Amino acid sequence: MQNTSTVQEWSRMGARGPRQRAVRDRLLRYIGSLLRYAILIFFTLVCITPLFWVIASSLKTTGQIAANPLGFPTEIRWDNYIEAWTVGRFGKYFKNSVIVSIPIVTFVILLASLAGYGLARLRFHGSNFVFVLFLLGLMVPFQSIMIPLFYILKDIRFLGTYWAMIVPSIALGMPFSIFFMRAYFSGLPQELGDAAEIDGCNEFSVYWRVMLPLAGPAVSALVVLQFMGAWNAFLLPLIYMQKEEIRPLVLGLMFFRSRYTQNYPLTMAGAAIVMVPIVIVYLVFQRRFVQGLTAGAVK
Amino acid sequence: MTTAAPVRWGQLSPRAKRKALAGWAFVVPALLIYAFFFIQPFFYSIYYSLTDWNGADPVKQFVGLGNYIKLAGDSLLWQALGHNLIWVIIGTVSPIAIGLLLGVLIWTGALGRVLFRTIYFLPVVLSEVVIAIIWNWIYHPLFGAVNQILRGIGLDHLARGWLGDPQTALLALLMTAIWSYYGFCFVIIMAGLQNVDISLVEAATIDGANGWQRFIHVIVPQLSHVLTMITAFTLIGGFNVFGIVFVMTQGGPGTATQVIATYTYRKAFQESQVGYGAALSMVMTLLSLVTSYIFIRLRERQEQ
Incomplete structure (x- = not known):
């Protein structure tokens, strides 16, 4: 902030000649960009520092946490991870998360791309109505259906099994995914499908052999978004997946935290186990994430 | 809405008929799962909100707008x-x-x-x-x-x-x-x-x-x-x-x-x-x- 006083001095001196003015402008621009990067870097630190604390704390002993809660660990203790993975059963929860995420993502993509294609490319009686019905799902939060869904899942004996998370998540994924796929298929050139039809393809093979491969970018954006949704889902498993053996990671972490309230390194190791996979997926596929999220927002 | 529905089924060409049927076939799997696990519970939510129920009783006692009056x-x-x-x-x-x-x-x-x-x-x-x-x-x-x-x-x-x-x-x-x-x-x-x-x-x-x-x-x-x-x-x-x-x-x-x-x-x-x-x-x-x-x-x- 010392720079501001220099600015004031310079402006008080006034621009006496063209040379001084040029120098003053350059200085102002320099200070401007200094300020710009100061703000950008400040928010960078705001984003990253808390994540650093998770990793750093997860590698400390309880004693180290008390002595030095915010700094680097003085000696690295991987045992927290091993303990969380085995004693804390994070290995089990990790497997549960994978078991539910894969079918959710697969079926959301499959059903939504089929429906999106049908709504975009094949005119039929009632297609507008069907589309509006799916759109309404974008406006209704999960909270609106969570209570009766519990009793429906209980009646069909899904509660306490992986199905209690898989099937409702597929249904909940439909509105956005269909909206997304429909928009993408509508944007593809009509002639491509027609040409394939003349070559003797039926509707399904036009979709499967021609259009779906062309929708690759949309599909991969949807895959990462749906995976993130399934991996991070919280309220849904909280209600339908309480049984210990089938808990996904996020829920396992929540119960683990309340059991080991005082053991911060262990809790942080658990948090890191939940956090790291999704961060890696994000870093690898970040362009897809951004595309997926911004596609609907920007026309 | 780009998918304007055509006028009458009888007037459609065989190709358009086939397309329309295919259209339904494409949409139906998503629609079924969505109807059962989203639309159905949505209407049940409205119904439940008009009842007094503890989640276990076989009978849900209908109370009309009673819950909403209590909310106020x-x-x-x-x-x-x-x-x-x-x-x-x-x-x-x-x-x-x-x-x-x-x-x-x-x-x-x-x-x-x-x-x-x-x-x-x-x-x-x-x-x-x-x-x-x-x-x-x-x-x-x-x-x-x-x-x-x-x-x-x-x-x-x-x-x-x-x-x-x-x-x-x-x-x-x-x-x-x-x-x-x-x-x-x-x-x-x-x-x-x-x-x-x-x-x-x-x-x-x-x-x-x-x-x-x-x-x-x-x-x-x-x-x-x-x-x-x-x-x-x-x-x-x-x-x-x-x-x-x-x-x-x-x-x-x-x-x-x-x-x-x-x-x-x-x-x-x-x-x-x-x-x-x-x-x-x-x-x-x-x-x-x-x-x-x-x-x-x-x-x-x-x-x-």
Whole structure:
């Protein structure tokens, strides 16, 4: 902030000649960009520092946490991870998360791309109505259906099994995914499908052999978004997946935290186990994430 | 709607008939699962909200609008709604303002925009439970960063248990929510800025508009589409907020951070007042639908 006083001095001196003015402008621009990067870097630190604390704390002993809660660990203790993975059963929860995420993502993509294609490319009686019905799902939060869904899942004996998370998540994924796929298929050139039809393809093979491969970018954006949704889902498993053996990671972490309230390194190791996979997926596929999220927002 | 339905089945060509049947075949699998696990429970929610039921009895006693009348006099509900109101106001304005600031700073010429974008978006991909654990740690009375920093700069008297103090708990939760969300606003705003005509900004500069004037009169109007979208999205998120509150404070201390979603969860799943819980969930539904409706109308007007 010392720079501001220099600015004031310079402006008080006034621009006496063209040379001084040029120098003053350059200085102002320099200070401007200094300020710009100061703000950008400040928010960078705001984003990253808390994540650093998770990793750093997860590698400390309880004693180290008390002595030095915010700094680097003085000696690295991987045992927290091993303990969380085995004693804390994070290995089990990790497997549960994978078991539910894969079918959710697969079926959301499959059903939504089929429906999106049908709504975009094949005119039929009632297609507008069907589309509006799916759109309404974008406006209704999960909270609106969570209570009766519990009793429906209980009646069909899904509660306490992986199905209690898989099937409702597929249904909940439909509105956005269909909206997304429909928009993408509508944007593809009509002639491509027609040409394939003349070559003797039926509707399904036009979709499967021609259009779906062309929708690759949309599909991969949807895959990462749906995976993130399934991996991070919280309220849904909280209600339908309480049984210990089938808990996904996020829920396992929540119960683990309340059991080991005082053991911060262990809790942080658990948090890191939940956090790291999704961060890696994000870093690898970040362009897809951004595309997926911004596609609907920007026309 | 590009898929205008043709006039009559009988008048269709065989090709159009085949297409129409195929269209249904494509949509039906998604529709079935959606109807059974989304539309059906939605109507059941309305029905439950008109009953008095504890979740176990074979009979759901129909009480008409009884639950809704009870809602009107439920001071805990009004308190929770008040918290939601604070939440949507602060929790909408701040992340959008931060997102705009960062977006414009980068858009008007900063190096490393991909790097900044990658980092700002990072918290958005984290689970609410992880976010809650991180911030419980930051607010920790003894070891937490907030109090450590305050003590470090000699402001010991300000240090406190941020989540345990009813005065600060809600704001502390909001800070957490803003932290986890401004990167999302930033990314959407950045995408919107790609469509802003930079020559208009340059023209305004030549006409003598200062930075703030250019921002308010040239950039923001061109972003109005994107800004209404995020506002609607954030408002709906704020009315339904659950995870962060539930994990960090469970609505406490006392009821200092109870929001409507945590209150609904408590009634329906912890106190077995299923009918009343369903009525509460209808309040959330209504708030979301009204917000969506206003958003759609605004969008239509912008498009004209």
